[in-house]
Each structure stands twice: as structure tokens, then as C-alpha cells.
Amino acid sequence: MKLKLSFPSDKKITKSVAITGSKSETNRSLLLRALYPNIKIENLSNSDDGEVMQKGLSISKGIVDIHHAGTAMRFLTAYFASQAGKEVTLTGSQRMQERPIKVLVEALQSMGADITYIKNEGYPPIQIKGRALDKSEVRLPANISSQYISALLMIAPSLPNGLKLDLVGKITSVPYIKMTLGLLRQIGVESHFDGNMITVLPKPAVEESTLVVESDWSSASYFYSIAALSEVGSQIELSAYKENSLQGDSVLSTIYRDFGVETTFEDNKILLKKARECELKTVAYDLANAPDIAQTISVTCFGLGMGCHLTGLHTLPIKETDRLGAMKTELEKVGATVEINHESLTLKPSTRIVSGASIDTYHDHRMAMAFGPLALKTTLKVNDAGVVSKSYPDYWKDLEILGFQVEKL
Structure with missing residues (x-):
């Protein structure tokens, strides 16, 4: 057009x-609802990115195509990696297949994730076999996209021991990290952001609540x-x-x-x-x-x-x-x-x-x-x-x- x-x-x-x-708040809220189904959400974004995120979260096996949605690619990578029994191929548009994912994949692999590249190393599409992630500490460069960091923070409370995330170097996009921690706080998840260390405590279940986007x-x-x-x-x-x-x-x-x-x-x-x-x-x-x-x-x-x-x-x-x-x-x-x-x-x-x-x-x-x-x-x-x-x-x-x-x- x-x-x-x-x-x-x-x-x-x-x-x-x-x-x-907000697309950013919508996709974070949708992932949290997938982890804790008794969460309700109001004022969801009507964007394409929000729609592909919802559709992606509904799939347990097979191909998940997120088209151009970079946020969904990062968030769903962490989500599926932590979900035992789910097995998906996560892919997207040609441009999405040129956008790096290696830093997040390596972080998840260090936590025990089973993720392999289908075409080019470091880039989508990727095959994910969900499993329980047994490691609770991980290091990341601090100057990367905040979406990598937020992806890990959002699955953190669902892990048996929570997560300690050590960010190495100067942190960028701090507001997006704080947005993620703020939403976790709204559903009762305790976290600490001290210097370059972020700690998220485990939360096996949350009380019924509503997130207003x-x-x-x-x-x-x-x-x-x-x-x-x-x-x-x-x-x-x-x-x-x-x-x-x-x-x-x-x-x-x-x-x-x-x-x-x-x-x-x-x-x-x-x-x-x-x-x-x-x-x-x-x-x-x-x-x-x-x-x-x-x-x-x-x-x-x-x-x-x-x-x-x-x-x-x-x-x-x-x-x-x-x-x-x-x-x-x-x-x-x-x-x-x-x-x-x-x-x-x-x-x-x-x-x-x-x-x-x-x-x-x-x-x-x-x-x-x-x-x-x-x-x-x-x-x-x-x-x-x-x-x-x-x-x-x-x-x-x-x-x-x-x-x-x-x-x-």
C-alpha cells in the first residue's frame, strides 16, 4: 500500500x-500469563507483534513463525527452552533470519537448554527442545539488546532456584529492564537490581491478578x-x-x-x-x-x-x-x-x-x-x-x- x-x-x-x-508491555504480559495462567490482562496491543506472540505461545510442537517480530523471537526462545515437553522450530522472515540470537542462545545453553541452529550459527531459525533448566546463574554482555535480558528475567521466577544475572560492562536500555522487573513485581515476584547484578527469586505460583497494559x-x-x-x-x-x-x-x-x-x-x-x-x-x-x-x-x-x-x-x-x-x-x-x-x-x-x-x-x-x-x-x-x-x-x-x-x- x-x-x-x-x-x-x-x-x-x-x-x-x-x-x-504498549507492544512491549503486551508481549511481556502474555509471556507471564503463559507461565502463570491465572493472570488476566487488559488493554492488550492490537499489533501484529502481539498477535504472533499470542499464537506462538499456544503452540507446543511444530513450527512457530513470528515473521518480523523481534521481541517475540527473543521472548519465545527463552520461554520454549524452559518448557519441558515442548519442541518447536522457531523461525521468522528473511530479515529476522539475519538478526543475531547467539548471545541469548548461549546464555540459555549454559543454563541447560537444548537449542540448535538449523541454518546459520548464531541466527534463526532454531530448534528448541524444552527441558527443566537446572542452572540459576548466567553472565551476559551488558550492552546488548535489553530483549535478551528481559527474556531471561521473565522465565526466571518459574525456574526452581530463580536466576542471578551478571551483566558485564556498561548497561544500556535500563528502562526496558526496569519495565520487566516492574511487571514481575506486580504479580508478586521479588527481585533485586544492584549494580550489574540482577537477582530474581523463584515463584512457583502467583495469586490471581490483572495486568493493565x-x-x-x-x-x-x-x-x-x-x-x-x-x-x-x-x-x-x-x-x-x-x-x-x-x-x-x-x-x-x-x-x-x-x-x-x-x-x-x-x-x-x-x-x-x-x-x-x-x-x-x-x-x-x-x-x-x-x-x-x-x-x-x-x-x-x-x-x-x-x-x-x-x-x-x-x-x-x-x-x-x-x-x-x-x-x-x-x-x-x-x-x-x-x-x-x-x-x-x-x-x-x-x-x-x-x-x-x-x-x-x-x-x-x-x-x-x-x-x-x-x-x-x-x-x-x-x-x-x-x-x-x-x-x-x-x-x-x-x-x-x-x-x-x-x-x-
Whole structure:
């Protein structure tokens, strides 16, 4: 599906949008419910990733195909490895088969897991024969994807002796680790996070409880971008959000003050208000704890004629696409000057915007959604726009609610 985006009306926006539950919290909650069936879940994400996670957890033998869902790949690897009697082949899309899994597999194997590679060592697809994991201590590099760490932490309370996880080096993506430990705490699991050591105590059974999934802050990032690119006085109300969020991307409420957007929390909603024009020429952020909002911030800065220097992005090249390379290519299509290395992106200030560019999305939902707000500044086309279903199926409909003109080509 190819879309043409524009914003023909007044650039002052006053609208409300309800956003589906967080994909990250949804997939964690689903795994915990699989381990402890008396857990109930409310406000599940309606994303593709959430659906493949649910389907994958329902399979005991055979092939589990998670398509593009990286979170599901990591979480299900740990889950099936710890489930005696279950035997599956875990696979995914061609891109998924290029994304590394070796660090997690080796950690699980050191705990007693039976996992073998079917094609290329270190990459999916993998064959998993579930068994009781008898080791309760494991070491991991601290600078890897937090999904590897969270995968181990979530199965930890179901292990006979719990788990001691020693993270070696500087820890990145701490908020996602804390999100996982926060959800464990909500179901009564005790844990300790001291320095580089995380300890999760065993919990054979939990009391009946309900996990309420907060709406997705990554999805909210696009509305922060829209607010920043709109006229002063614009207001966008989003639900349902918590001021004490477990999600690392909630740092948006602080970052976007730099772009003139103020956030007010009230009754599980947030109100984004464009309070003033941004007077900064360039900004710099370390996004090691929130790399998923790097694309959004890059486009925001470009639309405002600003520069930015974003660091801590070392996990982006192994996402759904090489997000650093993709952002350089697509931003340059609309007139930007961009430099990248293995962990950073630098955008030079410029007021030149090329109209009518066709943005490629590389099978990456965040590429499509990050560029959407730029239609406030110029007409553009988005190729393979349906890729947003991975995390936010209603994205284009919600942009129409705000006044965007979304035309199928």
C-alpha cells in the first residue's frame, strides 16, 4: 500500500486520540500469563507483534513463525527452552533470519537448554527442545539488546532456584529492564537490581491478578512530533498513559520541551500542547535508554529546520532494518544532510525541504510512522505504508482524525 500524505487545512490542531496498549508491555504480559495462567490482562496491543506472540505461545510442537517480530523471537526462545515437553522450530522472515540470537542462545545453553541452529550459527531459525533448566546463574554482555535480558528475567521466577544475572560492562536500555522487573513485581515476584547484578527469586505460583497494559509511548512519539511541527496553541490529547510509566520512551515528555511541547498528565491521559516556537538551532541526546524514538526525533528536527546529534544508537542497525542507514537515505531524499556511524546520527540544520519525495520503509513500521508528521511541512509519499500494522494498525486513521489528508495511490 502506497500513501500520499499532506496537511491542507489550518496547522493548528485540537484533537483527541486513543492509542492501543504498549507492544512491549503486551508481549511481556502474555509471556507471564503463559507461565502463570491465572493472570488476566487488559488493554492488550492490537499489533501484529502481539498477535504472533499470542499464537506462538499456544503452540507446543511444530513450527512457530513470528515473521518480523523481534521481541517475540527473543521472548519465545527463552520461554520454549524452559518448557519441558515442548519442541518447536522457531523461525521468522528473511530479515529476522539475519538478526543475531547467539548471545541469548548461549546464555540459555549454559543454563541447560537444548537449542540448535538449523541454518546459520548464531541466527534463526532454531530448534528448541524444552527441558527443566537446572542452572540459576548466567553472565551476559551488558550492552546488548535489553530483549535478551528481559527474556531471561521473565522465565526466571518459574525456574526452581530463580536466576542471578551478571551483566558485564556498561548497561544500556535500563528502562526496558526496569519495565520487566516492574511487571514481575506486580504479580508478586521479588527481585533485586544492584549494580550489574540482577537477582530474581523463584515463584512457583502467583495469586490471581490483572495486568493493565499502558498505551504505547513509542506510538505517542509521533504525536509529539506532530505537536512540535504544528502551530503554537495546538493541543493533542492521548489516552491511556501513566505519569509513573514503566516505559523508557516516556522520556519524550522531557525531550519535547526543547521543541516547545508541554505535557500535562490528567486522569490517565496526556495533553500535548505546542506552547511556544522552538528557538534552538541544534540539540544533542544520548538515546541509549530509548533508541526507538531516534527516528521520530530526527524527522522532528528536520521539519523544524534544526540540527541534532543523537548517540547511544548501537542497537539500531540490527532492528527491522539498519535504521541508521535507512534514516540517512530517506532524510536525504527530503533535502537533509546526515552523517552516521555505528552508534550515532548527526543532522545538519537546514530550512530546505524537498516536496513530493517517496519514502521507503524497509519493512520497518517506525520508518513509516516517523516520517508521517512531516506532511505538516510538505507533501510526501510513503511506500509499503501498511507496515505500521506491526505495532500500530490504526496509525493512518488516527492521523486523519488530526486533519492529515491520507490518499491511497
